[in-house]
Amino acid sequence: MTKSNKSATLTIDGKSHELPVFSPTAGPDVVDIRKLYAQAHVFTYDPGFTSTASCDSTITFIDGDKGELLHRGYPIDQLAGKSHYLEVCYLLLYGDLPSASQLEDFEARVTNHTMLHEQMHFLFRGFRRDAPPMAIMVGVVGALSAFYHDSTDISDPWQREVASIRMVAKMPTIAAMAFKYTIGQPFEYPRNDLSYAANFLRMCFAVPAENYEVNPILERAMDRIFTLHADHEQNASTSTVRLASSSGANPFACIAAGIACLWGPAHGGANQACLEMLREIGTVDRIPEYIRRAKDKDDDFRLMGFGHRVYKNFDPRATVLKQSADEVLELLGVEDNPVLQVAKALEKAALADDYFAEKKLFPNVDFYSGIILEAMGFPTSMFTPIFAVSRTVGWISQWKEMIADPQLKIGRPRQLYHGATLRDYVDIEKR
Numbered sequence: 001m002t003k004s005n006k007s008a009t010l011t012i013d014g015k016s017h018e019l020p021v022f023s024p025t026a027g028p029d030v031v032d033i034r035k036l037y038a039q040a041h042v043f044t045y046d047p048g049f050t051s052t053a054s055c056d057s058t059i060t061f062i063d064g065d066k067g068e069l070l071h072r073g074y075p076i077d078q079l080a081g082k083s084h085y086l087e088v089c090y091l092l093l094y095g096d097l098p099s100a101s102q103l104e105d106f107e108a109r110v111t112n113h114t115m116l117h118e119q120m121h122f123l124f125r126g127f128r129r130d131a132p133p134m135a136i137m138v139g140v141v142g143a144l145s146a147f148y149h150d151s152t153d154i155s156d157p158w159q160r161e162v163a164s165i166r167m168v169a170k171m172p173t174i175a176a177m178a179f180k181y182t183i184g185q186p187f188e189y190p191r192n193d194l195s196y197a198a199n200f201l202r203m204c205f206a207v208p209a210e211n212y213e214v215n216p217i218l219e220r221a222m223d224r225i226f227t228l229h230a231d232h233e234q235n236a237s238t239s240t241v242r243l244a245s246s247s248g249a250n251p252f253a254c255i256a257a258g259i260a261c262l263w264g265p266a267h268g269g270a271n272q273a274c275l276e277m278l279r280e281i282g283t284v285d286r287i288p289e290y291i292r293r294a295k296d297k298d299d300d301f302r303l304m305g306f307g308h309r310v311y312k313n314f315d316p317r318a319t320v321l322k323q324s325a326d327e328v329l330e331l332l333g334v335e336d337n338p339v340l341q342v343a344k345a346l347e348k349a350a351l352a353d354d355y356f357a358e359k360k361l362f363p364n365v366d367f368y369s370g371i372i373l374e375a376m377g378f379p380t381s382m383f384t385p386i387f388a389v390s391r392t393v394g395w396i397s398q399w400k401e402m403i404a405d406p407q408l409k410i411g412r413p414r415q416l417y418h419g420a421t422l423r424d425y426v427d428i429e430k431r
């Protein structure tokens with residue numbers, strides 16, 4: 001953290017307080033209010049963290065006005081176009097792109113941990129057969145701490161490293177098993193001769209009765225979806241992982257908390273909600289009705305896959321995915337897919353509408369990802385689990401960064417209290 005020569009002055013009741021200001025390598029200056037309560041006996045109020053930097057980080061940077069997303073300085077479109085998921089995982093976890101031998105070693109370490117403890121199969125079998133895969137994931141990932149407690153001592157850097165690799169390696173296996181369980185097919189074991197994306201597709205779609213060849217274009221599209229969702233600085237689920245971990249809880253339990261947060265329709269659940277919305281709209285002629293509803297203050301309906309807390313311009317991930325959607329649908333011979341037609345027409349209509357322009361609402365990553373995933377054969381209930389697989393490396397990278405920070409403190413916000421003040425207990429017969 002670099003302290004700048006600038007400072008901010010806050011005047012309360014005629015008394016001025018000087019606050020230090022940090023100048024980051026990118027992004028707006030940050031006013032340091034850590035000593036404000038001790039100095040001035042006031043709190044700041046920012047419920048959705050719209051103006052609060054919750055941590056000091058070197059991993060990911062977003063310029064929401066420009067629509068720019070950088071991982072360790074590298075733009076997401078370059079990473080999605082030229083790199084691949086495991087290389088991006090290395091970049092996020094260790095700070096730089098790997099050399100060829102570093103990458104080979106990293107891939108070997110990840111593939112060495114792709115299997116799940118065999119006893120975990122019984123855990124899966126305890127779920128109702130119609131359980132949503134996301135519900136299974138929250139439970140199974142939390143349970144990793146019971147099966148791998150030899151890597152839960154967060155004060156030991158070696159255990160932290162093993163836990164990190166285990167998480168990245170096992171998440172596709174867990175998500176694929178959750179899927180297989182809910183469709184009543186046997187679990188497929190991971191195959192370490194395949195790429196991360198191809199192995200995941202195989203674990204989801206292969207059956208013991210038949211040979212399964214992974215289509216290289218679908219493998220590439222899957223890898224791109226993983227890459228585009230790998231990290232997104234201090235979003236809700238990442239902040240959840242950081243807050244849960246700040247108490248010293250083990251990483252598996254904290255990632256389970258992140259998965260729970262991701263589940264909501266305002267966050268990772270939006271890709272499922274978006275596809276369901278596109279299906280409900282059904283035909284292009286119904287778009288005006290849905291645009292009108294999205295603008296109506298008395299209607300709860302929002303255009304899913306539109307808008308973002310940080311991006312006030314195109315989400316750069318959506319731009320890559322739009323192109324990917326065209327490629328995948330063409331490959332599968334379904335380029336006239338009605339959902340894609342509705343999506344394209346809806347995007348055009350919303351972008352031309354003053355309401356969306358004034359509020360700077362643009363398509364986000366979830367607008368096109370569901371279309372691709374559905375075309376690949378995934379049911380909507382698998383969309384958010386796939387997001388969770390991709391985002392695990394981001395959660396883990398942010399967790400590692402936080403635990404290694406000597407300034408680590410338990411996260412403990414304060415509040416603006418509007419409840420009753422001190423009053424005496426009244427016995428029940430007198431109430």
Ligand code: CMC
Binds near residue numbers: 268269270302306359
């Ligand atoms: N459709 C219609 N109006 C919208 C939408 C939308 N999708 N998004 C925001 N608005 C309006 C909102 O009604 C508000 O209007 P007003 O100022 O008149 O009250 C204004 O825009 C600002 O919205 P906000 O809810 O205060 O903004 P936020 O930063 O708290 O919320 C968001 C961001 C992503 C939750 C929101 O845009 C949203 O609900 N979008 C739909 C769900 C979605 O696609 N989520 C995925 C986000 S990207 C992936 C991820 O992070 O997981």
